[in-house]
Amino acid sequence: MIDGMKGMTVIVKTISSWVKLLIFLFGIYIVLFGHLTPGGGFAGGIILASSYVLLMFAYGREFVEANLPLGLASKLDSVGAFLFALVAILGFAFGGAFFANFLYQNYLPGESLRLISAGTIPLSNIAIGLKVGASLFLIILTLSICCHYEAGSEEPNDDEE
Amino acid sequence: MSIPLPVFVAVPLVTAFLLPIFGERGKRIATLLANLATASLLGLAIAVIGKSGVYEIGNWSIPLGINLVLDGLSSLMLLVIGTVGTAAMLFSARYMEQYTAKAKYLSLFLLMIAGMNGVVLSGDIFNLFVFLEIASIASYALVGFGCGAEELEAAFKYMVLGSIASIFVLFAVGLVYGNTGSLNMAYIGKAIQASGLNLGLTFALSLFIAGFSLKAALVPFHAWLPDAHPSAPAPISAMLSGVLIKTLGVYALARILFNVFGISLHTGWILVILGLTSMVAGAFLALGQWDLKRLLAYSSISQIGYVVLGIGLGGLILARGGNPAWASLALLGGLFHLANHSVYKSLLFLTSGSVEMSTGTRDMRKMGGLGGKLPFTRAACTVASASVAGVPPFSGFWSKLILVIAAVQAHFIWVAAVIVFVSLCTLIMYLKVQRHVFLGELPKTLKQIREHRGAMVVAMISLACLCILMCLLVIIPSLRSSILDPAVKALVDGLEYSTKVIGTQ
Structure with a gap:
C-alpha cells in the first residue's frame, strides 16, 4: 500500500480536517473560559488532544507526527507543567504565598463574569490545558505505536480502508 | 513570617520540568542542574532543622485550604531524603551514562523526590495521597528504566501491587472524609477525638495499615520489593530502599496511626x-x-x-x-x-x-x-x-x-x-x-x-x-535534641498534633 493512501476514505479525511479546526477552537474556548463556564484546563486539554486524535484516525499516525512532532509535544508537555509551577512561584513572589492569586488581589481585580476577572486562575488553566493536551496526545500516540508495529510486521490489513 | 515550605516541593518539580527541554545535547547542563537541585534541597533541609510551622497554600486558611506542616518528624524525613537524594544523584552523574535518555531519568528522579517531600510535609490527607502517587508513579517508571525483560517484569509487578496499595489508601481517605467531613489531618484528628471510632473509620484504619504496609514492603506484603529493587538502576535502588519505602510506608503509617487516629493497643500490636x-x-x-x-x-x-x-x-x-x-x-x-x-x-x-x-x-x-x-x-x-x-x-x-x-x-x-x-x-x-x-x-x-x-x-x-x-546524632546531646528528639516528640504527643496545627494558624 502506498504511504499517501493511509487512513480512511476521502470523505472521512475531508470532514475531519474541517471538524478538527472546530474542535481545536472549542478546546481553546473551554480552556480560556474555564473560570466562567463548566470546563477548564483539564477538560479543554482533553478536547485539544482529541482534535489530533481525530486526525490520527482519519490520516494515520505518520501524518499526525509530521503535523505535531513527538519532540515538540514532549517539550510542550514540560512547558505546561513548568508554567503551572511558575504561576505558583509568582504567587509567592508577588502575593506572599504559593498559589496566592496575586493578580486578582493586587493588580487586576476585574469585574466578575468577565473574561479577565479571576486573576491567575485562567493562567493556571492555560498551563494545565497545555500539559494535559500534550500528555494525552503523547499517550495515545504511544499506544498507537504498539498497534502499528504489529500491523506493519505482517500483511497490511485493508479490510476497513 | 512562616517558612516557605512549598519550596521543598517546588524546587525539584520546577527543575524536573525544566530538564527535558535540554534534550540529549544538553546532558551536562541537565546533570549539573539536577545535582544543584538535590544539593539545595539538602541545604534547605538542614536550614529548617529544629523549626516547626504551618503553611497555608494560597493564603486560604484551613480547613478550607490546603496546609503543609513541618514538625520534628517531617524535618527528620526531609533531612534523610535530602542526604540520600544528593548522594544518589551524584552517583547517577557517572553511572547513568550507561543508559540512554539521561535527561528523562533525571527528571523522573526529581519528580520522585518532589513526591516524597510532599508526602512528608502534607498536612492534608488527600494531598498526601496525591504526592504518594507522584512518587510511586515516578518510581514505577524508574524501576523499568533499563527496558530489559527482567526490568519490565519487575516494574509491572511493582506497578500492580503499588496501585493496589494506592487504591487502599484512596478508599480509606474516602471513608475518612465521609465519616468526619474533613480532609485536613488536624481536623480529622479532632473529629475522631470527639466522637471516637465508628465502624467506617475502623475499616478505613485497616485499609490505611494494609496500603501503607504494602508501600513499606512489610512481610505479608513484600512480594514486589525483591524484584523491583534489584532491577532498578543502582542509584534508584538506593533511593527506593533508602527512602521511598520509609517515606511512603513507615512515615505515612506512623503519621496516620499516631497523630490522626491515635495509637491504640491493637494498632501497636x-x-x-x-x-x-x-x-x-x-x-x-x-x-x-x-x-x-x-x-x-x-x-x-x-x-x-x-x-x-x-x-x-x-x-x-x-x-x-x-x-x-x-x-x-x-x-x-x-x-x-x-x-x-x-x-x-x-x-x-x-x-x-x-x-x-x-x-x-x-x-x-x-x-x-x-x-x-x-x-x-x-x-x-x-x-x-x-x-x-x-x-x-x-x-x-x-x-x-x-x-x-x-x-x-x-x-x-x-x-x-x-x-x-x-x-x-x-x-x-x-x-x-x-x-x-x-x-x-x-x-x-x-x-x-x-x-x-x-x-x-x-x-x-x-x-x-x-x-x-x-552515632554522633545520639551521643552529642545538642544534635540529639535538635534532630531526633523533636521527631520522637511529634509521635509521643500523638493527638496533640491537631491542637498544634490548628492552634498556630
Missing part, C-alpha cells in the same frame, strides 16, 4: 507483629540469595522491620499507659534506625552498582577477590556492612542497642532476643557478601576490570563517612 515477621522472614530469605542486589533487597525488608518494631513498641507502651520514657526510647531507636538504614542501605546499593558496572554481573558466584581491583568500593562496602550488622563503632549498632534497651526495660525480653538473633543473621549475610565479592580468588574473566572513579567514588565515600559519624 499489629505494628510490633508486622515488624517482627518482617525482621525474621526478611533475614532468612536474604541468607539464601546469590544475587547481590537481591540479597540487599531482602535485607531491606528485614531492616524496615526493625524500624516498624521500634515505632510499634513505642506505641504499644504509650497505649498501655507505661512509662513514657521507655516509649520515647523505643521510638528513638526506631527513628534512629530509619535514618541509619537509609544511609547504609543506600550506600550498599551504590557499591553494588559500582561492582555491577565493573564486572557486568550481579551473581556473587561469578565474583571474588574484587578487593584489590575496587579498593574504594570495597572500603565503602565494608563500612556499610559493619553498620548494618551492628558492629560497635558503626551506626547500626547504636540504634539496635537503643531498641534492645527499650525492649528490655518495657519487659519485652523475647523481643530483645529476636532483635539480637536477627542481628546475628544480618552479620552472617554480610560476611557472605564480603567473602564472595571482595575476598577469595579473582576469576580469570575479571582480570581486566577497573574501578570507575570520579563522582561515584565521592558519593560512596561521603556516605561511608556519614555511616561512621551517625
